[in-house]
Each structure stands twice: as structure tokens, then as C-alpha cells.
Amino acid sequence: MRKLLVILGISALIATACGGEAADPAPAEDTGATPTSTNDTEAPPTETKDDSNGAQDQPTASSANGSVVVDGETFDVMETYRCEPYDGPGADPQPDDLDLVAFAADSNYLSLTLGHDEAVNMSNGERYPREIFDLRLDVVTDEGQVEYELVASNDSDGNWLVSDLEETSLDGAPFNIEGDHISGGMTLVETYPNEGDSTVNVSFDLEIPGDITDCSA
8 A cells, every 4th residue: 555755734733722610619507597699699600612613624634625546546635836837948838838736645746737839740840839748646655756657748630649659649638627627637657766667547636726836946
């Protein structure tokens, strides 16, 4: 069973209340006289503080912003960062480019990038905007850290191919974006420590954060 790399944790501090109950007053001596009320000073009932609301406010797995499924085992994503997309040599940035890094409780670390560049149609030499999808997974096993990755892109006809295997085509794009969520999945190939030695099936459903973070620091 995989032990999973925890990159980011969420700590919860739950405050507990403590208090004592007022002591019962000593019984009055029976003198036969009618007891006289001084100023109705019965001890008020002790107020018990309900800590359940505070506990409910703490972040839990149920508030996760997505999930990652690794070979059929599901893990809640606790934090997702949206980094600034790559804008270096060869890139052709588009408004829908994404660079997401997701951390899951007791789980793996998943990163995906969706970018564009300008590719060349090998049949006629014409350039066309190519969409590239890169999915990477890091896990920790009993034997140590293992990394998996696969890159897919579309050709000039819009067909999606696994970039490392020219003859391997996909049924369609390996992802789907609806509103502020991206979902999809691929079979990833081991890249470390033994390149090509094993594969893992990964699917995901992630919330796309609205804020873009500079992850280069």
C-alpha cells in the first residue's frame, strides 16, 4: 500500500472550555421561623459552552477542493495552487493555459500543465497552434519515491496523441474543463527511479483557483 507524500498539511486548533459548577449552599439551621428571602440570590445555572460549533469550523477532508484517484484508490485534495503559466521560448500563451499543483492529505503530489506552442505540420510545413497537456505524479512507496509522467498533445487535425509514442492516439483530450473544475485522467509511465519500468492509472477532479501565484520563488 502506498504511503503518500504529504507536502502541505492543514493544522486545526480546537479550543476547549473549562469551568466549574457553583457549590451548593450549606443548609440553613431550622429555627422554626419562616425563612426570609434576602435578595433572591439563588445561584444561576452554570452555562455550559458548546464546543461542537468550533470543531465544525475546522477544515476537514470533507472541505477538500477535489480528488485524485491512483490505481482505484481515492484521495482528497486539500490544497491546489495555480501557478503562472510558462511564457518562455517556444511558448504561445493562451488565456486558458493552466499550471496547477495539487497536494492531498496522506496522498501524492500531482501537477498538471496545459499550455500551447507553435508546431509544424510535417506534411506541408505549415505552423499551427498546438495544445500540450503534461500530467505528473509523485508518490512515496516502501521502496522510496517514485515519479510518473506522460505528455499528450494534439496535431493539426485536432487529434490527441501521446507525445512519447507517435503511434499512440487517444480517444480525445485527456481532460475536460467545466467552470472552475478540470477533470480527466491518463496512464502515466514511471520516469524515476527506473524509467519505463512501471505504469499507474491516474484520474483527477480539481478545482481551478481564481488567484494566480508566482511559484518560481
